[in-house]
Amino acid sequence: MPEHPEAARGHAAREAILAQLASVQDPELRRGLVELGMISRVDVQPGGPAVVGLKLTIEACPKRGDLVAAVREASLRVVEDVDVEVTVMTPAERRDLVEQVRGAERDIPFARPESLTRVVAVASGKGGVGKSTVTANLALAAAARGLRVGVIDADIYGFSIPPLLGVTEGPTKVEDLMLPPVVHGISVMSIGMFVGSDQPISWRGPMLHRALEQFLKDTHFGDLDVLLLDLPPGTGDVPITVAQLLPGSGVLVVTTPQESAAAVAERSGALAGQTGQRVLGVVENMSWLEAGGQRLEPFGSGGGEAVARRLTERLAESHPEGVQLLARLPLADEVRDLPATGAHAPEFEALAERLFGAPRGLSGRPLGLTPA
Template identity: 50%
Template sequence: MPTVDEVTAALATVRDPEIHRPITELDMVGGIDIGPGGAVRVTVLLTVAGCPLHDTIRRDVTAAVAKVPGVAEVLVEFGVMTDEQRQELQRRLMGDRAEREIPFGRPGSLTRVYAVASGKGGVGKSSVTVNLAAAFAAAGRTVGVVDADMYGHSVPRMLGVTARPTQVQQMIMPPTVGGIRVISVGMFTAGNQPIVWRGPMLHRALRQFLADVYWGDLDVLLMDLPPGTGDIAISVAQLLPTAELVVVTTPQQAAAEVAERAGGIALQTHQRIAGVVENMSWLPCPHCGHRIDLFGSGGGALVAEALSRKVGAPVPLLGQVPLDTRLCEQGDAGEPLVSAEPDAPAAKVLVAVADQLAGRGRGLAGRQLGLTPVGS
C-alpha cells in the first residue's frame, strides 16, 4: 500500500501552471486519502473558482501519483482556497507591503531587462521582441514579456496567447505559452477595443504590469515599447532605470535617423543601450540567392555609430535580419519563426542576437557593492 508521505513526495513534483511552483509548497493540497486496493483520492485547492487550468492540474496530479508503487487508481477532486488562504499565498509570493515594489528594480536583481524600442512604427519591433523571447526560452532561460505598446498591442496574437490572466487577491497570474510568461493590456479589453488613455493612466498600467503581476524568478524580461519617445519610454526609465535599450531600425536612411532619436533618450534617462537590430535588411533573390536591398542599406550601422558617439561607449550592431515572408506569417499564426522554422535565415540571425544579449556583462547601476569606507 502506498503511504501518505510517498503520495506527498509525488505531489511535490507537480507545479502550478500559473505560479510555476510545487503545489505542496503553495498549500494547494487539501487532503490525501488512501483507500483499499491502492485507490488514492487527492483534493487540490484551486486559487480561484473556475480556474481555467484545472484540467492541466488534474492531468499532472494523476500522472505523478500514478507512478507511486502500489497506486491502482487516482481520483482528483477540487476545492477552492478561502480568502484567508489566498491572502497568505499572496503574502508568501509577493510580500505584504501596501505599495508593492517592482522586483526587477530591487538592488541585486538578477533579471536582465531589455526594452525593445524604435523611432517609428512598422519596422518590426514586435516581431523582434517575440522572436527574441522564443529564442531565450529555447535556450532554457525563464522569460517574461510585457507588451508595453498600450495603443498598438500585438504580442498576444504573435505568441498565440488566448488565455486571460487570473487574479488571486491583488496578484495577477500571467498566461504562459511556450515557456514565455506574457502580459498585455489586450488581455483585459473586449474584442478589438481601442485604448484611449492619457499619460498618467499609461504609467499606472505599466506599473501594475511590473509590480502586481507575479512573474516568479525570471532570467530575462523583454518589454515591447511603443514607437517614439513618449510617455511609456519615460515611465520605463523611471520604473526600471537599469533596463537596457535594444533599438530596432530598417536600412532606410530616414528610418535610421528616427531610430537614432529613439536611442538618444538614453542620454537623458541614463540607461544603457544594449545594441541595434537592423530589420528587413535585404531580400534573398528566390532564383539566385543574391541580396536585394529593397530599403537601402547601412541604416543599422549608422544608428549604432551615431549612438556610440552620443553615449561615449560602444553600441554594437547586434544583427541584420533579412526580409522573410515567413516571419510575418508565423506572427499571424501565433508561433514565432525561431520556434516554427529555426533553420530559416532570419531565425538564425535572431537567435544569434539573443545569444549576444545573454552573454553581455551586467552593469553596476542599482547593485549593492558591499564596500565599506576605510577611515583615514
C-alpha cells in the same frame, strides 16, 4: 508499539506521492503545488485508490484540467489508482497565497537591487520597423535556450504581442494579483487582453504610467531570467516611465536600413542615455529578402551601422565600449508568422546568444525550501 505493516506501507506511499507532487508546478504561478499549499491532503488506504486533494486558487481556474492531469500523473508513479478531489481555496487562503508569492512589500520585483532578471526594453524611433516581431522572436529564442521569459506589451495604443505569440487567454485574477497567461513557456501581459482588438485606447500620460506600473507591480511573473518590454515607438511617456520604474533596464534599438528610419531610431538610443539606461545594441530589421536566388535590399543598406556608429559617438562617456550592431534580420514571412506557432526565425538564435548567453545557475534563485 510497532506500526502496523499496512499502515506503514500507506505512510510510505503517502510520503512518496508527496515527493512526486513537489515537482509539479502551477503553470501560472510557476511555483510548486505543495509549496503553495494547493495539495490539501493525500490519503492511501489498503484496497482502494489513493485520494489526493487539489485546492485551486479560484473556481474558474483556466488550468484546472492541466493541474488535475499533472497531479494524477505524478501520483500514478507511486500507486496504481488515484482519485483527485478538487476544491477551491477560501478567501483567507487566497490572501495568504498572494502574500506568499508576492512578499510583504508591494513593489516592482524587477527593480529591486537584488533582482537577477535581465530587463530589456525593445525600442524604435518610429512605427513599422518590426519592433514587436523582434520582441516575439527574441522571447522565443531566449526560451529555447532554457531561460524563463516574460513579455510585457507596453505599446498601450498599438498592442500587438498577443496575436503575434498566439495568446488566446487572459490573465487569471487571484485577489488583487494577476497571473499572466503562459504560452510557449513565456508569461505574457498586454492591455490587449482586457479590451477588444478593434477598441481604441484614448489615455493620456498618467493613465499610461498607471497601466504599466500595474503590469509590473500586480502581475506575478515569478522568477524570470529575462523580461522583455515591447515599447511604443518614439520617446514619449511610456519609454520615460520604463526608465523611471526599471532604472536597471537595458534598451535594444530596432531600425530598418533606411536613413530616415535610422535617424529617428537614434533618438530612442539617445533618450536611454539621458535616463541612465544601458543601450544594449542595435538591430537592423528588414535588411534583405531572398528572391530568385538572390539577396535583395529593398530598403537600401547601412541604417543599422549608422545608428550604432552615431550612438557610439553620442554616448561615448556612458558607453566607452561603444554601441554594437548586434544583428541584421531578413524581411521574411517566417519572422512574422513563426512566433504564433511557438517557433522563432533561426536568425534570432545568435541575437539571443549575444544578449543573454547561457542560462543562469542557481545562485540567487529561490529554491522554495523550508528548513525542517
